[in-house]
Amino acid sequence: MNSSASTKERILAAAEVLFAQRGFDGASLRQLTAAAEVNLAAVNYHFGSKDKLVEEVFRRRLDTLNGHRLAALSEVTGKPGTTLEDVLDAFIRPALALSGDGTGSLFMRVLARAFAEHDDHLRQFMSENYGHVMRQFTAEFARLLPQLSREELYWRIDLVTGALTHAMSGFGMIQRKGGVSEAAHREQTIAHLIRFATAGLSHP
Amino acid sequence: MNSSASTKERILAAAEVLFAQRGFDGASLRQLTAAAEVNLAAVNYHFGSKDKLVEEVFRRRLDTLNGHRLAALSEVTGKPGTTLEDVLDAFIRPALALSGDGTGSLFMRVLARAFAEHDDHLRQFMSENYGHVMRQFTAEFARLLPQLSREELYWRIDLVTGALTHAMSGFGMIQRKGGVSEAAHREQTIAHLIRFATAGLSHP
DNA sequence: CGTATGCTCAAACGATCGTTTGATTCCCAC
DNA sequence: GTGGGAATCAAACGATCGTTTGAGCATACG
Numbered sequence: 344m345n346s347s348a349s350t351k352e353r354i355l356a357a358a359e360v361l362f363a364q365r366g367f368d369g370a371s372l373r374q375l376t377a378a379a380e381v382n383l384a385a386v387n388y389h390f391g392s393k394d395k396l397v398e399e400v401f402r403r404r405l406d407t408l409n410g411h412r413l414a415a416l417s418e419v420t421g422k423p424g425t426t427l428e429d430v431l432d433a434f435i436r437p438a439l440a441l442s443g444d445g446t447g448s449l450f451m452r453v454l455a456r457a458f459a460e461h462d463d464h465l466r467q468f469m470s471e472n473y474g475h476v477m478r479q480f481t482a483e484f485a486r487l488l489p490q491l492s493r494e495e496l497y498w499r500i501d502l503v504t505g506a507l508t509h510a511m512s513g514f515g516m517i518q519r520k521g522g523v524s525e526a527a528h529r530e531q532t533i534a535h536l537i538r539f540a541t542a543g544l545s546h547p
Numbered sequence: 548m549n550s551s552a553s554t555k556e557r558i559l560a561a562a563e564v565l566f567a568q569r570g571f572d573g574a575s576l577r578q579l580t581a582a583a584e585v586n587l588a589a590v591n592y593h594f595g596s597k598d599k600l601v602e603e604v605f606r607r608r609l610d611t612l613n614g615h616r617l618a619a620l621s622e623v624t625g626k627p628g629t630t631l632e633d634v635l636d637a638f639i640r641p642a643l644a645l646s647g648d649g650t651g652s653l654f655m656r657v658l659a660r661a662f663a664e665h666d667d668h669l670r671q672f673m674s675e676n677y678g679h680v681m682r683q684f685t686a687e688f689a690r691l692l693p694q695l696s697r698e699e700l701y702w703r704i705d706l707v708t709g710a711l712t713h714a715m716s717g718f719g720m721i722q723r724k725g726g727v728s729e730a731a732h733r734e735q736t737i738a739h740l741i742r743f744a745t746a747g748l749s750h751p
Numbered sequence: 752c753g754t755a756t757g758c759t760c761a762a763a764c765g766a767t768c769g770t771t772t773g774a775t776t777c778c779c780a781c
Numbered sequence: 782g783t784g785g786g787a788a789t790c791a792a793a794c795g796a797t798c799g800t801t802t803g804a805g806c807a808t809a810c811g
Contacts, residue, residue: 350758366664369572372799382760387800389758452665459663459716460570461656502743505713506706512663513705539706542750543743554788576769586790591770593788 351389353379356446358400363449366456367397398468401457404441404450405469409476411437420483427545430483431537435507439529442514455512488545503540510536555593557583560650562604567656570664571601602672605661608645608654609673613680615641624687631749634687635741642715643733643740659716692749707744714740 357379361370372393376383390396415433419425442448457465485496514532523531561583565574576597580587594600619637623629646652661669689700727735 364665366570366572368570368798371797373797382758383799384761384801385759393799456663459660461568498739499743502710502714502740506710506747509662509709509713510706535702536706538750539703539747542746543710546742546746546750572768575767577767586788587769588771588791589789597769 350379350381350385353381354386354389354396355400355403358396359404359446359449359453362397362400363452363456366460394464397465400450400453401465401468402472404447405473408437408441409473411440412476413479416479416483420479425483425487427484427487427541428537430480430487431540432533434480435511435533435536435540438507438511439514439533442511442529448514451508451511451514455508458508484544499544503543506543507536507540554583554585554589557585558590558593558600559604559607562600563608563650563653563657566601566604567653567660570660601669604654604657605669605672606676608651609677612641612645613677615644616680617683620683620687624683629687629691631688631691631745632741634684634691635744635748636737638684639711639737639740639744642711643737646715647729647733655712655715659712662712688748703748707747710747711740711744 354375357375358370361375361378364370365374372386373383376385379385386393386396390399412434415437416430419429419433438451442451457469481496481500484500485491485493488496491499558579561579562574565579565582568574569578576590577587580589583589590597590600594603616638619641620634623633623637642655646655661673685700685704688704689695689697692700695703
């Protein structure tokens with residue numbers, strides 16, 4: 344009945360790779376299905392269209408990514424001793440954990456590309472499905488940075504997310520030095536990004 | 548002899564708009580030449596190919612942008628009282644001046660897109676033609692931030708350029724409100740970006 | 752065993768892409 | 782005024798795109 348589970352999975356995996364490398368329009372279904380070793384028509388059969396496949400690639404990754412982000416945020420939010428670093432950790436760590444996964448690292452590249460493309464349809468899809476995540480983080484930033492005006496806060500968050508998106512799309516491409524484990528390298532990168540973001544958000 | 552000056556210019560102007568809106572592959576020569584009100588074959592006649600047109604769009608803008616950047620840098624470099632803010636001003640101001648120009652602002656979008664696309668051919672072109680600019684600024688940053696290791700400096704510059712590229716590509720907060728003159732808004736934006744970049748580069 | 756259902760496959764569809772061609776128009780030097 | 786190179790034009794080229802089709806295959810159920 345469902346012998347196509349592996350077919351769908353192979354398509355999704357190949358799509359993530361090719362979308363990251365060549366973009367959504369640049370990656371053709373013929374390249375994609377060849378890489379996945381499935382028939383050309385399998386994409387339209389299982390997903391309906393190429394656009395639906397794009398949405399599915401996003402949905403699958405963003406559901407878990409933002410789920411982990413909200414879970415981590417809810418563990419630190421509201422508590423008296425919560426610091427800016429705690430909130431930033433809840434935002435950054437799940438994204439880099441995704442990069443630890445084999446093909447997951449490519450998804451951050453896909454995300455950065457989609458961000459830069461200003462595609463209206465995709466922006467609306469992301470806003471509708473995941474806008475509440477950014478809103479919750481923004482609310483927590485506002486609580487921890489009461490001295491900033493609303494406009495000033497938005498400015499800084501905009502700049503910080505730009506830097507983080509850029510950096511995280513490159514993570515995984517950076518080759519680790521010998522002798523450093525993947526976990527250690529990730530931890531080091533997280534600390535780096537948190538320090539930078541803290542400075543960018545809370546400077547006088 | 549050169550009645551095609553306006554034709555070439557119209558193509559370049561239309562290319563900047565459409566490349567920013569739909570990307571290099573997404574913008575077709577038929578859309579482009581229709582928008583420029585020139586014949587379809589004019590692009591291949593005047594530029595040789597679509598790829599050459601892309602290069603020309605980059606070359607034309609980056610020549611003046613980086614020329615202004617280097618000129619501004621040479622005015623502050625080496626002097627005893629030079630601050631980090633001076634160097635950042637030399638880097639940021641020419642880019643925002645470009646944004647002030649009508650179609651010039653779209654080029655920053657084109658640049659951000661190209662940045663996110665990780666296109667090898669384009670990266671090599673940029674590195675060959677404009678790599679020395681970034682190298683000169685990096686040297687000056689190193690001189691003003693001697694306490695940072697080489698690796699740490701590269702990290703921070705990477706993050707800052709990511710944030711600036713993101714911001715200047717016109718994502719969010721950079722839009723001007725009513726009642727504020729264009730020049731005043733630009734000055735305010737420059738001050739904003741410089742403060743953020745300074746914090747990101749020089750935090751302890 | 753027969754059949755219904757989910758899936759895969761090769762082939763073709765129309766559309767659109769970048770590029771080329773060959774004729775035509777323009778414009779200035781002579 | 783006339784010749785000739787530069788520029789523009791409509792039309793067509795082959796390639797590639799996303800999608801659709803209909804036949805063939807597999808497997809589970811009566």
